Amino acid sequence: MGAIFMAVVLALIAMLGNGEYFLGSSMLSRPLVMCTLTGLALGHLKEGIIMGATLELAFIGSFSIGASIPPEIISGSVLGTAFAIGAGKSTAVALTLGIPIASLVLVIKNLCFIFILPYFVHRADKHAAAGNAKGVDRMNIWGGFFSINLPIGLVVGISYILGSPMIKTILDAIPEFIINGLGIATGLLPAYGFALLLKMMVNKNNVTFFILGFALAVYAKVPVTGVAIFGACLALILTGYSSFKDKLHPSTATVTDDANNNQDDGGIDYEDEEF
Numbered sequence: 001m002g003a004i005f006m007a008v009v010l011a012l013i014a015m016l017g018n019g020e021y022f023l024g025s026s027m028l029s030r031p032l033v034m035c036t037l038t039g040l041a042l043g044h045l046k047e048g049i050i051m052g053a054t055l056e057l058a059f060i061g062s063f064s065i066g067a068s069i070p071p072e073i074i075s076g077s078v079l080g081t082a083f084a085i086g087a088g089k090s091t092a093v094a095l096t097l098g099i100p101i102a103s104l105v106l107v108i109k110n111l112c113f114i115f116i117l118p119y120f121v122h123r124a125d126k127h128a129a130a131g132n133a134k135g136v137d138r139m140n141i142w143g144g145f146f147s148i149n150l151p152i153g154l155v156v157g158i159s160y161i162l163g164s165p166m167i168k169t170i171l172d173a174i175p176e177f178i179i180n181g182l183g184i185a186t187g188l189l190p191a192y193g194f195a196l197l198l199k200m201m202v203n204k205n206n207v208t209f210f211i212l213g214f215a216l217a218v219y220a221k222v223p224v225t226g227v228a229i230f231g232a233c234l235a236l237i238l239t240g241y242s243s244f245k246d247k248l249h250p251s252t253a254t255v256t257d258d259a260n261n262n263q264d265d266g267g268i269d270y271e272d273e274e275f
Contacts, residue, residue: 003161006041010078011157013037017074018149022141031055031098034077044085051081051094058095059102060197072109075156076102082160105155109148117147209234 016037017029027033032052039048059073080098084090120143127135202210213231216222222230 006082007157007160009041010038010082010160011153013041014074014078014156015149015153017078018144018152022144029074031059031073031077034074035081035094038078038081039085042082042085047085047091048081051084051091052077054091054095055080055098057194058099060194070106071099071102072105072152073098073102075105075152075159076100078156079159079163083163101159105152108151108155112147112151116151117143119143120147 013034017034020026020029032049032055035052035055036045036048039045039051042048055073055077059071059076076098079101080094080096083097084094087093120139124136124139124143127133127139198210209231213227216227216230217224
């Protein structure tokens, strides 16, 4: 009974993370949130936060861009953390379990997009043609619930009930040197996550600034907060702080320019003089 109750709780956590179609881009789906809530539900809040931070680094570049859908990080985060904590294993195991789980659940998510979501999309089209805005809103909510929210919640709950004992047995059979190797891989995968993020961001116009930030952090030993402050000041300098201030206070800038013009003309507006 305890396992069933916990499975329901984890399913609700996963459904909360998948609720962005209803709540907006609240970042609830990120591993840092999902793993923390999972650790809290299992009574291991500290371990959940640590595992969430590690998985967040690994999945930092996982965002849906156009038709490209990344691995289903919510199920990977919740189940990876739950299985690792339940088996009493380390963060490396959570990361090792989380990534393949996320990739497998992505297949189920894609099937839901293909076979379930189109029904609600077509219904929304009919409501839109009839000018029924509330109907479109309902299709958006119900489509997201039945094609994303509910299926992922069921996958997480059922997987936890069926997989927890089996996963614990498998993990107990893994030799210690493999677990140590997974720990080393844990340190490498965050770098891979940053590389995925930089692949989308870096170009010839800003690569110099990434190199500068790296040099400040590694060679000058400047902390991350210091690099961020330095970067913000540098951005203001390069974009022109005065023009930035003028955009914030356009009326002040206009008055100042008019006063300067009057001073240059001796304070006399010759256009209004009659000769």
